[in-house]
Amino acid sequence: MDNQQQSSVSGVNRPRAAEHMALHGLSALVATTPENINYILGSQLRASNWTMQIYAVLPQDVNARPAVIIPTNRLGVIAQMGISGADLYVYSDFFVEGSIAGKASTPDIDLFYSLMQNTTSHAGPVEALNAALKDLGLEGQAVGVDEMRIAPDMLAKFSEGLPGGTAMPAYKLFRQIRQIKTPFEIERLRRAAQLNEAIEQQLIDMIAAGVHEKDIAEHYRLAVMKAGGTPAMTAVGAGPRSALPLIENYFREIEHGDQVRFDLCLQLDGYWGDTGRTVVLGEPTPWMEQHFAAVRSGWEQALETVRPGVKASEVFNAAVARVQKEGIPHYRRQHVGHAIGLELYDDITLSPGDHRVLEPGMVLCVEVPYYELGAGGFQIEDTVVVTADGYEFLTSMERKLFRK
Template sequence: MRAITEAHEVGRASVDALAEAINRLGLAEGVVAVDERGPKRDLLAALAEKFPKARFVPASGLLRNIRAVKMPDEIERITEALRITENGLRAAFAAFSEGVSEKDVQNAFERAVTAEGGRTGFCLVRFGKGLALGQVPASPDIKLGANDFAFFDVGIKYRGYRSDIGRLVSFGEPSDELRFLFDASRSGQQTAIDMMRPGVVAKDVFEAAVQAVRDAGIPSYKRQHVGHGIGIEYYDLPVLTPNARTVLEPGMVFEVETPYYRLGVGGSFIEDTVVVTEAGPSIITTLSRDLTVL
């Protein structure tokens, strides 16, 4: 059984294009695994009509598990997407000035990404206390004030692969509370990263990361996950959850994050891309992981 198609690509590749690939691979009478998810719900039936001697098997779970370990060229594409994203964030930081809006900053990010051939997948920008509101669109009415801070959770698409990165930026000297929350959050993230070696079980990474944030001064800290795979989807497998028994392998690529949200205050956020290698974790993000002060 040979997997040749992913349903999330069907929006760009017609059934005719998939049929051409099946013919080219000599699978017109073979067994073909297909990711059945996506907008074209009759994909399997349409392929079966074109190839009555072939058998098409729904295999989204199988394909997602195969994709959990990346090939070197896939890691290269993820890295390329990440570099464009980092440049977009630098452009967003450069747009900071008193009175600029969340939407203005988002626009600066998206223009920079587009200029390098990327396409924004999501761009969450929140100022100050709005960080605790989560995934709310950037507003043209919320303005940056002196000694304010901003949260970024952004991702793009480039050459079929995704990026995802999170940062906390202070506009002026940060408060002691903001530094404390950031340090606690990053403590958990760094603990998770340090553990990400071949043979380690995903749930153990989760437990250690959450406990590290609690030990750093936020005893009530809770999370559903502290990281997820990335590749041709923003949420590839594996995911670092309390019940995940996946054993980490070289070639797995994760977005590692330990955000914290507190109503009335804001919170903290940091997210980085990590590749599991034979020698241990490799952080491929190059943007500073410190609390950025502008």
């Protein structure tokens, strides 16, 4: 499969990955976490328990096909998902029986049976990984391994055959490569954000006196799943509970005069959506209007600061200073946003200690929330991609204090 075809089914930026591997003297990277495997393959392959090992190999050579190392029983998943951009290396015993001629079948069952018959099985994951590197002509060469999801004994066994008997830890390197999103990834992130906003609007429409927080949260989760996504953090807090940053226990019914704060996260095709809004049932109080205006002003200042060449910490400082100036002099935050992609927090944060420079192609969630226990909280959160001269929204929902 050529590079153009490969990029159409996964988000991996092969030239950028090759450049970073060359800088570290690596011939290949081995992904072990679901996010990094998805980056290479364009499909989610998740282990069903902590002992199961699944890897993907990304060679430095952009013309070489990736390899995937999986237990033999995962060939049925491969057959259903249609992964064709990588060579398969399987390990461990697993048995299925072939169909009797004339019996009912489906294409994925036929492919599963064919793969079972024609794929060599290795003794274990390290043996399969070594076979993949040997076939790529990389046996005994320096390799980086995403250390976050490989069993320690497996990593030690694999490292024995590498120069110096060690594999370079590569989880951070993967995240660095993934900082700049490909057009494929930006489109995936746009779809995730748009789905999140569409369902968020449904939640806003539900708000009325007597409606339970739990009903709104359950509606969100079910709507996400029906749309093919996976719901994650579902912060739906009414009245004083809107000041709780994370909400896992829902017990309040919405009352007239309540503010309701949403902070909603989902995954769609492996990519994250994270958006937030604030709604008031009835007329907002002067306190609500003042504090929301200050939050929105800081959020606007953060966006005005986002552009290539600016440090992440500069965005933070500008946003916090604006909120303090515009009505909340005691305002404090640990960050005013974060990169988003295959991980919810995808490496960079708009925080005082992150001095990395923004580059075109980075995708950021920009948020300047405020939580005051005993009073309430406010949220505006949107997703933007850094462009050559500023930013572009991936979200489109109104940025206001909604009123019902």
